[in-house]
Amino acid sequence: MASHMIIDVDGLGMLITLLQREGYRVIGPTLRDGAIGYDVISQVDDLPLGWEDEQDAGRYRVKQRQDTAVFGYAVGPHSWKRFLYPSPVVLWRARHSADGWRINQPAEDGARLAFLGVRSCDLHAIMVLDRVLLRGPYVDPSYAERRRQAFLVAVQCAHFTPRTCFCVSLGTGPRATHGFDLALTELVQPQTHRFVVEVGSARGAAILQQLPHRPAQPSDLAAAERAIAQTAASMGRQLQTAGLPAALLANLEHPHWDTIAQRCLACGNCTLVCPTCFCFTAEERTDLTGATTERIRHLDTCFTLSFTYTAGKSLRQSIRSRYRQWLTHKLATWVEQFGTFGCVGCGRCITWCPVGIDLTVEAATIASTGQTTKGVE
Amino acid sequence: MDHRALTTQVTGSPFVPLPFLVIGRRRETRDTVTLRLRSLCDATLHAQPGQFMMLSVYGIGEVPISISGLPRRPGELEHTIRAVGSVTRHLVALHRGDHIGVRGPFGTGWPLEAAYGQDVLLIAGGLGLAPLRSALVAILRERWRYRQVVVLYGARSPADLLYRRDLSGWQQRAKITVYVTVDHPDPSWRGQVGVVPNLIRQVTALFEPTNTVAMICGPEIMMRFTVRELQKHGIPDERIFLSLERNMQCGIGLCGHCQFGPFFLCKDGPVLPYSRLAPYRDIREL
Numbered sequence A: 001m002a003s004h005m006i007i008d009v010d011g012l013g014m015l016i017t018l019l020q021r022e023g024y025r026v027i028g029p030t031l032r033d034g035a036i037g038y039d040v041i042s043q044v045d046d047l048p049l050g051w052e053d054e055q056d057a058g059r060y061r062v063k064q065r066q067d068t069a070v071f072g073y074a075v076g077p078h079s080w081k082r083f084l085y086p087s088p089v090v091l092w093r094a095r096h097s098a099d100g101w102r103i104n105q106p107a108e109d110g111a112r113l114a115f116l117g118v119r120s121c122d123l124h125a126i127m128v129l130d131r132v133l134l135r136g137p138y139v140d141p142s143y144a145e146r147r148r149q150a151f152l153v154a155v156q157c158a159h160f161t162p163r164t165c166f167c168v169s170l171g172t173g174p175r176a177t178h179g180f181d182l183a184l185t186e187l188v189q190p191q192t193h194r195f196v197v198e199v200g201s202a203r204g205a206a207i208l209q210q211l212p213h214r215p216a217q218p219s220d221l222a223a224a225e226r227a228i229a230q231t232a233a234s235m236g237r238q239l240q241t242a243g244l245p246a247a248l249l250a251n252l253e254h255p256h257w258d259t260i261a262q263r264c265l266a267c268g269n270c271t272l273v274c275p276t277c278f279c280f281t282a283e284e285r286t287d288l289t290g291a292t293t294e295r296i297r298h299l300d301t302c303f304t305l306s307f308t309y310t311a312g313k314s315l316r317q318s319i320r321s322r323y324r325q326w327l328t329h330k331l332a333t334w335v336e337q338f339g340t341f342g343c344v345g346c347g348r349c350i351t352w353c354p355v356g357i358d359l360t361v362e363a364a365t366i367a368s369t370g371q372t373t374k375g376v377e
Numbered sequence B: 001m002d003h004r005a006l007t008t009q010v011t012g013s014p015f016v017p018l019p020f021l022v023i024g025r026r027r028e029t030r031d032t033v034t035l036r037l038r039s040l041c042d043a044t045l046h047a048q049p050g051q052f053m054m055l056s057v058y059g060i061g062e063v064p065i066s067i068s069g070l071p072r073r074p075g076e077l078e079h080t081i082r083a084v085g086s087v088t089r090h091l092v093a094l095h096r097g098d099h100i101g102v103r104g105p106f107g108t109g110w111p112l113e114a115a116y117g118q119d120v121l122l123i124a125g126g127l128g129l130a131p132l133r134s135a136l137v138a139i140l141r142e143r144w145r146y147r148q149v150v151v152l153y154g155a156r157s158p159a160d161l162l163y164r165r166d167l168s169g170w171q172q173r174a175k176i177t178v179y180v181t182v183d184h185p186d187p188s189w190r191g192q193v194g195v196v197p198n199l200i201r202q203v204t205a206l207f208e209p210t211n212t213v214a215m216i217c218g219p220e221i222m223m224r225f226t227v228r229e230l231q232k233h234g235i236p237d238e239r240i241f242l243s244l245e246r247n248m249q250c251g252i253g254l255c256g257h258c259q260f261g262p263f264f265l266c267k268d269g270p271v272l273p274y275s276r277l278a279p280y281r282d283i284r285e286l
Helices: A009-021 A120-133 A141-149 A202-209 A218-233 A244-249 A256-263 A269-273 A319-338 A359-369 B006-011 B086-092 B126-141 B164-172 B220-232 B274-280
Strands: A004-008 A024-032 A035-040 A051-056 A059-064 A089-097 A100-104 A112-118 A151-155 A182-188 A193-199 A280-286 A292-299 B018-029 B032-039 B052-057 B061-066 B076-082 B099-106 B119-125 B149-155 B176-182 B212-217 B240-243 B271-273
Touching (some): A004 A009, A009 A024, A009 A112, A009 A202, A035 A051, A035 A059, A100 B018, A112 A141, A120 A151, A120 A319, A151 A202, A182 A218, A193 A202, A193 A218, A244 A319, A256 A359, A280 B061, A319 A359, B032 B099, B052 B076, B052 B086, B061 B076, B076 B086, B076 B126, B119 B126, B119 B220, B126 B149, B126 B212, B164 B176, B212 B220, B220 B240, B240 B274, B271 B274
Parallel strands (some): A024 A112, A151 A182, B119 B212, B149 B176
Antiparallel strands (some): A089 A100, A280 A292, B018 B032, B018 B099, B032 B076, B052 B099, B240 B271
16 A cells, blocks of 8 residues: 555544444544543544634633634643543452452453544653553553554644644654554645545554545645644744753752742642653542452642652652652653653643643753752763 | 562552461560561562562552561561551551451562672661561571671660560670660660661771671661761762662552652662762752
8 A cells, every 4th residue: 555545524534433343432632611632532523623722821722713624723631641541440359258358350441442633742642651651660451451452543733833832842743753553634725625644554554445545646745744844843832852851950959949839839730631640649449348449549640748648748848849850750850760751742731730830941941040060960 | 580579470460469368466566566477379479678568458558568577488478567557557456367468579679699798787767677677687597698797776765676586686696786776765774875877986896898788777867867977987878778768659660659869769779779869868858
């Protein structure tokens, strides 16, 4: 099969139907409660046709577009973590009987998930989670199963202004180059609304075979490239990553941490919307008689006092220390731990911070005004 | 050999505890007991001194507890537990015949092999003696491999001293030096009063700084001053090992709670050489 094909909007609908017929639960962007999030979809009309978003630090609005673009917006408050690494998850259950406690491991729900509309930053976020949850000495069984099954339809970022994005700085976008089964580039022109399709895997090719498609013309490919290049050229934020981990670790006592702490509410929104934040808390839940119990985990945030509660007190009492933990984990210690940044430049934490704290600005301030030699190498 | 925790080998999930039976219980102090546990499944354990297990009381919760002894029978464990929270209160209330869930072993152990042919300083504050006791048991079994072995131990009060029988037994063995101090003596106390770091200068004649391995576990403030004192006496940072405590919830570097700088103390620690910790030593609330 030639590397690039064309499908039209009907083909997109058929793709959804086909994936469902193959046994996938299809999840894609949908407009709800004034934001474009991800949820189960069953037809093209569930997608936010003709909608776009306006984002800035601490600000998110949706509005109607002039055209009928299906994917003409940046990422919203949800990420695919919500489905690959859901919260809560039951780790095990135990039942008390005459001969003691019997423990069993709940089976996975077996749902095969297909994600429609995965942006390049989020593909990289999934690859970051793969490193954390699959490539270490221990594998997270629940993530492993969902990840193995997941069918990824990427969408190249085009036809919107990426105001809080900075994927170009991190080399994570806007073009999705690998890690997908199929990748779509939307072309919205008055007469012909269509998608350039790139195949990324054998199972992607098998799905595309079953859709009405035709080879892409050089003019289609050129239009697709122009649209992606336009997104790359209009990145609203940037982050200087060279030398950043060492610069941050050399400045753990920088006075600017106090300045940020005066604004930070420690609400944890940034960790909630972050596509790579993986920290969790485990809890025991029993029935009223105490004869059955289950251990569950739910996503946690390093912004709470309880997160570091050890031997009778919280070790990170100040908001300064909690914000510093989050930022230095994302942009410094993550590199040492997992060989990659914990940030993919999606900009969600900037948009959804209620006071508009922008990590690209804060990291740059600390790196450029701090000490360069003393401290941690 | 599969080096992953026993749990994963048996159940396929690192989160699912294995059933163990309480086979012995010894009261150490008012609030602290030592439990002996035996595996109810057919598997062998390779827990090293310094490592920890996650202990579950079904229906209550799970906590990280270090290995405090080295039972000779395969599939057995020994843990010293102080009642400080809801899970540990339930743990110390367990009796022989009770069931308990166990995951592990997790984390790094004490550098016992690296200390072959060296002087060894074991320095403990409070409950910090528990993880060091497992190291001492291992050292005593191969006493000929080590030169001087010195134990320095501080507790809040005479009533809080752990392993009292062991302590007198160790003291009577000519080849181990034990110094004990308390913060708050009672009228019957005839030993030393004061903080642990002050004991170090009393034993400097016993060790050769550049051929010494020091292993420390105790409250962070105690460890900070102990390290300074050891440095003052010429022990290099890479020969000083600390066991750090954090709010470990998974034991496998996934829950994130135990991070200290770049380290997940549950898998990169809890035992780390001070040379790796030194860059972060003075950072508040790290």
